[in-house]
Amino acid sequence: MILFENEPMSKHTSFKVGGPARFFVKAETVEDLKAAMTLGREKGLPYFILGNGTNLLVSDKGFDGIIVTLAGEFSTIEDLGNGAFKIGAAVPLGRFARTTLKQGYAGIHKLAGIPGTLGGAIYMNAGAYGQEIGCCCTTATVLDCDGNIREVSNADCGFGYRQSIFQKNKVTILSATFQLPVASAQGKTANDLEAELTECMAKRKATQPLNMPNAGSTFKRLTTGAADTPTQIAPGYYIEQAGLKGHRIGGAEVSTLHANFIVNAGGATAKDIKELSEFVQARVAEKFGIELKREIILLGNFE
Numbered sequence: 001m002i003l004f005e006n007e008p009m010s011k012h013t014s015f016k017v018g019g020p021a022r023f024f025v026k027a028e029t030v031e032d033l034k035a036a037m038t039l040g041r042e043k044g045l046p047y048f049i050l051g052n053g054t055n056l057l058v059s060d061k062g063f064d065g066i067i068v069t070l071a072g073e074f075s076t077i078e079d080l081g082n083g084a085f086k087i088g089a090a091v092p093l094g095r096f097a098r099t100t101l102k103q104g105y106a107g108i109h110k111l112a113g114i115p116g117t118l119g120g121a122i123y124m125n126a127g128a129y130g131q132e133i134g135c136c137c138t139t140a141t142v143l144d145c146d147g148n149i150r151e152v153s154n155a156d157c158g159f160g161y162r163q164s165i166f167q168k169n170k171v172t173i174l175s176a177t178f179q180l181p182v183a184s185a186q187g188k189t190a191n192d193l194e195a196e197l198t199e200c201m202a203k204r205k206a207t208q209p210l211n212m213p214n215a216g217s218t219f220k221r222l223t224t225g226a227a228d229t230p231t232q233i234a235p236g237y238y239i240e241q242a243g244l245k246g247h248r249i250g251g252a253e254v255s256t257l258h259a260n261f262i263v264n265a266g267g268a269t270a271k272d273i274k275e276l277s278e279f280v281q282a283r284v285a286e287k288f289g290i291e292l293k294r295e296i297i298l299l300g301n302f303e
């Protein structure tokens with residue numbers, strides 16, 4: 001296990017903010033993970049599993065605990081044949097999506113532009129352009145707090161919109177298996193999938209502030225109305241209608257390109273970003289009576 005002390009989290013988050021983690025562990029094996037958990041118990045410190053830090057806001061004061069990032073044996077893609085794959089939690093989602101796309105498998109190819117890891121994607125049930133990681137996932141293998149490795153079936157993963165059971169039960173996701181549909185069964189070729197992905201990537205480029213540090217959508221989409229006739233509420237629409245595009249607190253700014261993104265426009269602190277997100281919530285609630293729920297995860301002490 002590779003251990004750093006007082007590691008600045010601004011180096012490990014897409015917002016490029018966040019103070020030091022008291023301990024920062026790079027775990028390359030399950031034994032490393034268990035050693036990190038033991039260290040936590042011995043020192044009485046909490047631990048937190050980090051993916052690629054692309055959905056995360058870490059406090060300026062940092063995290064008085066152990067942050068664990070996965071590498072080594074968690075970085076492999078195993079082709080099990082006939083569209084079945086076993087993917088390590090540290091594998092970038094883009095690598096997984098592109099590898100399977102090239103082999104003519106559909107199902108997750110439109111997720112290639114999401115900048116997180118497989119572990120982060122399972123935890124968040126990441127999705128885009130009508131696809132969600134949970135849809136093709138058959139099992140997730142996890143390490144629980146007692147050091148036991150368990151296999152969780154898709155039905156028990158509790159996948160929903162940006163939801164999984166792992167947000168309630170604290171475990172480390174080690175890997176997941178997938179069964180992907182072959183594109184030819186849908187009358188498509190690998191080239192067709194590539195064209196669909198190119199279109200999704202172009203949409204991202206045109207609508208998202210990819211040239212500025214951010215953590216994707218600040219707020220979750222909301223659903224209202226009767227269960228059989230639901231209405232989707234896109235937070236960006238209401239934020240824009242509230243006149244908040246370009247609104248700034250310190251170095252944090254509501255993106256002028258996409259109102260549901262907060263960007264670090266230069267020198268932002270985590271406090272700026274959190275305050276701006278709360279300001280947006282308050283304004284949208286006041287103007288439209290809509291309660292926006294944060295998608296971005298907060299870590300550390302913001303008091």
Ligand SMILES: Cc1cc2nc3c(=O)[nH]c(=O)nc-3n(C[C@H](O)[C@H](O)[C@H](O)COP(=O)(O)OP(=O)(O)OC[C@H]3O[C@@H](n4cnc5c(N)ncnc54)[C@H](O)[C@@H]3O)c2cc1C
Nearest residue numbers: 051052053054055116117119120121123126127128173216
């Ligand atoms: C430019 C941009 C575009 C984005 N577009 C999208 C999009 O289209 N759709 C979408 O859904 N999201 C999007 N996101 C948000 C983000 O990329 C996803 O939520 C992603 O799945 C987070 O993965 P991560 O590895 O970065 O996780 P992190 O941000 O590091 O962590 C997120 C949560 O997952 C937990 N976690 C991570 N790995 C593990 C593990 N192995 N075991 C247990 N828990 C773990 C962490 O503890 C944390 O609670 C975007 C972000 C950016 C910056």
